[in-house]
Amino acid sequence: MNKEQIIVKLTTIxxxxxxxxxxxxxxxxxxxxxxxxxxxxxxxVDIILDVEDEFxxxxxxxxxxxxxxxxxxxxxxxxxxxx
Amino acid sequence: xxxxxxxxxxxxxKPFLFVDEITEISENGVTGNYTFxxxxxxxxxxxxxxxxxxxxxxxxxxxxxxxVCLGIYLLKDAILSEGKTTKxxxxxxxxxxxxxxxPNEKVTVVSERVYFRFNKLKCNVxxxxxxxxxxxxxxxxxxxxx
Numbered sequence: 001m002n003k004e005q006i007i008v009k010l011t012t013i014x015x016x017x018x019x020x021x022x023x024x025x026x027x028x029x030x031x032x033x034x035x036x037x038x039x040x041x042x043x044x045v046d047i048i049l050d051v052e053d054e055f056x057x058x059x060x061x062x063x064x065x066x067x068x069x070x071x072x073x074x075x076x077x078x079x080x081x082x083x
Numbered sequence: 084x085x086x087x088x089x090x091x092x093x094x095x096x097k098p099f100l101f102v103d104e105i106t107e108i109s110e111n112g113v114t115g116n117y118t119f120x121x122x123x124x125x126x127x128x129x130x131x132x133x134x135x136x137x138x139x140x141x142x143x144x145x146x147x148x149x150x151v152c153l154g155i156y157l158l159k160d161a162i163l164s165e166g167k168t169t170k171x172x173x174x175x176x177x178x179x180x181x182x183x184x185x186p187n188e189k190v191t192v193v194s195e196r197v198y199f200r201f202n203k204l205k206c207n208v209x210x211x212x213x214x215x216x217x218x219x220x221x222x223x224x225x226x227x228x229x
Contacts, residue, residue, distance in 0.1 A: 042174030047201040
């Protein structure tokens with residue numbers, strides 16, 4: 001799966017949890033979940049569980065801690081999917 | 084960790100402790116109860132001359148028994164070995180209410196774990212009264228950090 005396809009899926013996943021509409025409209029690879037979208041830590045867990053279901057992967061604690069931006073999340077998804 | 088130790092490790096005290104007893108606890112869920120005393124502080128205002136337990140207090144009772152007690156049990160190894168207290172925060176709840184709870188009523192809370200991952204504990208929780216009737220039910224989630 002390429003970056004663009006992952007971003008499309010991620011956009012759908014994060015939508016219910018965002019607080020910052022402006023940040024969401026401009027969501028790109030550079031977007032930070034907490035600073036740009038104002039997602040809280042509890043909802044970040046929901047996003048990670050949704051990512052696991054959507055991409056059929058398992059996220060461990062180390063990966064979870066890195067998944068704070070779209071870019072890092074794409075990298076983790078791609079690595080896990082190709083593992 | 085036994086039920087008394089769990090209650091002792093709760094970060095609440097009177098007048099905001101709503102756990103009398105834990106009767107069953109495992110990695111997957113918890114059952115406990117609380118009896119609302121006649122002189123609970125909130126009956127003075129809810130409602131005027133007509134004391135009924137507020138829905139927020141029923142939610143709180145479900146959260147204390149169903150989520151926080153279970154969370155302390157799940158983190159028991161870290162709590163016992165490091166002697167630390169748990170920091171907790173309610174993060175979401177969605178509850179439907181079916182019956183009122185009067186002063187002196189005993190309620191039982193039954194909670195089933197949905198997941199506990201990355202410090203977030205989410206549970207399906209219900210409350211029943213002493214006649215075994217459903218009082219309220221829903222989902223509650225919180226973050227628990229040692």
